[in-house]
Amino acid sequence: GQNIDQPTEMTATEGAIVQINCTYQTSGFNGLFWYQQHAGEAPTFLSYNVLDGLEEKGRFSSFLSRSKGYSYLLLKELQMKDSASYLCAVRDSNYQLIWGAGTKLIIKP
């Protein structure tokens, strides 16, 4: 079967750095996406990785290792508005997105 694993919940302090991990086992790989979802709202696109390495976008970076089936999302200079769930999704061999259950990130002052 196909599986995406993420921690259920993480807590971090405002101004700090947090790394959210995602491991996957899917039938094929055609890219990995990270989305942010605030409570009661729609998921919004953060980043996309298809090749190994780090992609940086402002305070957010995403890393991929295809050989290890592993990705992480790095959030720097945390702000209270970063409190949200972060969803990892892998595009499989049929080009369908397989979604993790999401990591709820709690930011404390």
Add this chain to the structure above:
Amino acid sequence: NAGVTQTPKFRVLKTGQSMTLLCAQDMNHEYMYWYRQDPGMGLRLIHYSVGEGTTAKGEVPDGYNVSRLKKQNFLLGLESAAPSQTSVYFCASSYGQEHQPQHFGDGTRLSIL
């Protein structure tokens, strides 16, 4: 630019009732998707469409039907609602299926009593 619009936002149904959820996108996207999101689980694909007039089954299609008569609209129907269909339903659209991200509507919160 409205993006992806879902109606209604909330609905309560009784078991056995039917209803249709509407999704409209104004981005000229070819691909459209219906997902359900349940606590502790990832988004699960119900049905999707790769273009006007086409539909295909996703991971959890049973109990749902869809239609894509116009490129901008994707309808999700529940013929005979069951309590197991209580969920938050998200519609999404994308320009393509490769590196292009999916854009989501605000969701429909559906309760089946």
